[in-house]
Amino acid sequence: MAGRMHCRTHRCSPAAWLALGLSVVALNLSGADKVINLRLGTLAPRGTSYHKSLMSLGEKWRQVSGGAVRLTIFPDGTQGGEADMVGLMQTGNLDAGMLTAVGLSEIERAVTALQNMPMSFRSLDEADYVGAKLQPQLEQRLLAKGYVVLFWSDSGWVRFFSKTPLLHPDDLRKLKLFSWAGDIKAYDLWKASGFNPVALETAGIAQGLMSDTINVIPMPPFFALAGQLHEQTKYMLELNWAPLVGAVVVRKKSWDRVPPGAREAMLKVAAQTGRQIKADGRAESEAAVVAMVKRGLKVQKVSPEVEAEWRAAVEKVQGQIRGKMVPAEMYDEAQRLLKEYRATAGGKAK
DSSP states (O other), X not given: OHHHHHOOTTTOOHHHHHHHHHHHHHHHHHHHHTOEEEEEEEOSOTTSHHHHXXXXXXXXXXXXXXXXXXXXXXXXXXXXXXXXXXXXXXXXXXSXXXXXXXXXXXXXXXXXXXXXXXXXXXXXXXXXXXXXXXXXXXXXXXXXXXXXXXXXXEEEEEEEEESSOOOXXXXXXXXXXXXXXXXXXXXXXXXXXXXXXXXXOGGGHHHHHHTTSOSEEEXXXXXXXXXXXXXXXXXXXXXXXXXXXXXXXXXXXHHTTSOHHHHHHHHHHHHHHHHHHHXXXXXXXXXXXXXXXXXXXXXXXXXXHHHHHHHHHHHTTHHHIIIIIBOHHHHHHHXXXXXXXXXXXXXHTO
């Protein structure tokens, strides 16, 4: 401003113009320092609908915050597995993460009630009902641990993809089953139930299949297709094991840096993104099965008798799931809500 106050354009010396230019640069740098850069890690592959939705979220956040917030996304698990990403958030090296219940349970174990109860949910409508009831309480628990939930979502049903035909529980016991590294309780439960879990990070699945370290993986069909895993796992068991539930969370310390006036609009955009990701994820998982069948995937159909075998196998370990994998009070509440839903007209119609 001094340059404009003390000299006219035609009389300013080169030195004065230089001083004026430096002051403008200083002002611009000062403005740039006010941009809040939030770094988000995810296992979602680059270019998938999940990644694109997060990119769109970042652009909308930039707009509604008036350019005050920038979201930088690290896809493909470049920041490590989910436990690694939680560790990076705890140290402040990441601000946010899109995590499944496996990663979220590193922060708050009660989140496992949304996912780690095999065959408890008979439909995704049931999963939606229980989720809607439990999520507010879970959000408070996560907030107490220092994390703000931006949105919840899921990717539809987890199915078993295997190199050899798999239909009965005893077939699975003969195979080497991928188990998420870091989820020791799930690993121990598989082991105690007579199965052969192999603990790996998600990034190690493809190599594990190639080396035959593992030969069966539980995951939603969309991710099997995205990773081209169906080229090695030619069989899919059409059993609705559990929904793959997740959320995007941000460190409260990072969220508190966001201008207060922008937070409400950003949360609204995030909620819309979560709904879109859920709708896309469920639809794409169904479409992925069709696409993989065209490429040679063989779908193992499950009869009521076979389903009963799996339910009986799961029932034998309910005492270990309750209290060990899922906190007892949250397990009981989820089961109560399932009964509540099934007693309604909507539940009876399913």
